[in-house]
Amino acid sequence: MAGANGSPLKFKKFSDEATSLKVSEAKDKHDYNAVVSDFIPLQRILPDSRPEVCLVLRYPDDLPPVSVVIPFRNERPSVLLRTVYSVLLHSPARLLREIILVDDGSNEPDLGSQLDVHVASLPKVRLIRKAVNVGLMMARQAGIDASSADYFITMDSHMECSPGWLEPVVYRLVQKPKALVCSNIGSINNDDFGVSPNTEKFGVAFDFPFFTWNLGQQIARFTKEYSESRKNNTEPMWIGTVMGMIIAMRKDWFQQLGGFDPGMHIWGSEQIELSVKVWMCGGEVEMVMWSVGKVGMVNLFRVAYTWLDQPYRQVVIDYSGEKPSEVDVGDVSERRALREANACHSFHQRGAAKLCHEGFSYTKRKETKSTIRWECSQRRSENCKGTVTSDNPVS
Template sequence: RLSKHQWGEELSEQEQVEAETLFQRYGYNAFLSDRLPLNRELPDTRPPRCGKKKYPDDLPTMSVVLIYLNEAPSIIKRAIHSIINRTPDQLLKEIILVDDHSKDLMENLDEYITLVNEEFPGLVKKIRHSEQLGLTQARLSGWKAAVGDVVAILDAHIEVYVQWAEPLLARIKEDRTVILTPVFDKVRFDDLSITPYNAAADAFDWALWCMYESFRPDMWLVLKFNANFQFLFIRSPAIMGILVADRKFFGEIGSLDGGMKIYGGENVELGIRVWLCGGSIEVIPCSKIAHIERAMKPYLPDLGEMVKRNALRVAEVWLDEYKYNVNIAWNLPLENHGIDIGDVSERKKLRERLKCKPFKWYLDNVYPLLDPLHDILSYGALTNDLKPDICVDQGSMPGNTPIVYSCHYYSPQVCSEINCKHTVNLFVDNYNRCLVDTGFGNIPGLYECKLAKEKRFHIMFCLQNGPIQNRETKKCLEIAEDQDGYYKLVVQQCSGQSWKIQNLIKNH
């Protein structure tokens, strides 16, 4: 629930109730959106040199697909308006709306489409699913209906910036095997203001949750020249969901995995598959889109279970001998996890037909920062015998202070023991961060293991069904009750406390 201040002090009580009702329906301030102009100005947040670039005249045409479920009509109208106003007429082939069976039929949106098509005959088309099929199927429906040379598949809660299309189309004109994504700026869900974001690679952890990955210029930043202008792009392991591709190449390489359900994983699967099977993924800094960060997603109140199922499907087809990392990240047994991932036989045949590379090539050449866990001794939730209903947890992010928290067994509480050069390092979460005794006070730290060694922190070591002790300081990781009756993690002289990790792989 948003505060009165966030809705605006000038609103009456009745207007605030209406605003709250719309927020609960859409996950953003639709009350404000309904009162903003469709052609609101956006600041130019591109890198300064982008505005000076000249692009070829003979660029390919683009079909823009907007997918949505239970979206405020004013948001969709603003997306359409910005695309028409900020895309050259000769480049914009069509705008295709894909409604994944929204509850509201939105007659006023249909009226707006009619008005647009009176001015631009046949420009806007609408597809409505007769039942809810999920994000992947909605994207596939839009792609199959498209006729432009290039297809851009976007969320409907976006606005495009000036000259957003030209750098994408120019890059695909040069190389049809690239799948591209613009850079997102964040539109706040409460006041719809814009927070500019810098370009970053679109990546993921072993649970296949998407995240931004800061890039090193020597690794990600690539410059290409031709006779007329310079391309600037970032090689990226995956995409965040919005994609731009040569329409035919997208089909040749397998489009999207139709076996994905509802939400999550399809963008990671696409990224891995494209890299392994002859294409590449790039982020284009000169193409920018403003994207609303919804306060809650429309499909499911808890998307974790569906993301888990889809992640296991990706792992089974593409990750080869590294697929166990996904099981560990989701705290699942390595064998017989009991989750139905659907039939993957056709996707495996696709991999064979495309003569795709092994996943090790991807780790070595595309995403070496994704560090696989080798020589795992045990993994899962880490509990103390004194209080077995609380688990070691990564704590607030960003941050480096682990905590104990009520056990929920998801990735922030998944620990693993790694046998490394005759020592046993204790990791927490999917970021391969080590539990350490920093030497400063009695609060443990949680740091990327390489950084911990550089800072000469003392890495904690674990013994199954025993203490967690540091071999140098001889101190133990233990729990202690504070003055308020809550438990916290401490590093102190060992008192005999014993810890247990859920899944033991190897006796040690």
């Protein structure tokens, strides 16, 4: 069977020019080989890639159910539906309350009535349609608002879940109600759709996402001491920010923090905004070990003006190279009011200290109009040395 067990589907060469052109156009449109995807069964079963130590773990029988929210816009139907089926096939029935698909104003004919009919035949799946494109964050927000479970997971519409992916996520949220959790992410080849789970030592590579002083996503590295101190690969790992393609939280905690920023209309920096406010307001950002595969400047400034204090805010502005007067960030007063209502820490108290979180090795030096020198060489934040200065007035 094509693509069975996550295997790649390779074509040596298409015999006719028309098919080759079709493949090329589909790849340009979707950034993956949509024609190959159409040959792979929707109900593809992925192998269980968990280490042996994880297979013997047992979770409480009374874990709560979750709502899974999947926003999409003009996704290839075969890719979208394979995402849905992977959740249905690899999730214990008692833990899956519902799957909510949110169509963000798609205009592809194949995502019209044909999708309506298909979704109507599936258990626990419902479809919400937006008449116009509202953007990824607001599409996610619409799904979360409509969800009925106390916990939710949002995921991209071009992912496939492997066995055992859901239980550790839900369990961690029960253990830590204020956590923002994501899964360990493997990859799906965008040309042949072969699935490659993340099977590094301890179940995850010891690189993890954080952000630089321009609020750009970057990959940092845990210290050797922290890596070696982990007893096994079943323990969740602290990370600086989630990657965004899959996140899980308690719904009431997410809504208390204001949900997604309505001023962010397109994707970009939303995962940083969510991560920063979670740990500034008393929560944690973590990654659990089981694998899921995955085939803008205004947002950045909104994060800076809402969650960063001076001089850090000015550092971000200076690093961006943009003039604040030329970037319309809109009104952030309501977002800052949420910060006050939740008694969140200042960025210096909670944010800068996170750069020196135990087990996090980070060195960043850059000379610009604002000077940043930050060295985190010790395992505990109180032992770290750092200075942040700005040539601009501190407000």
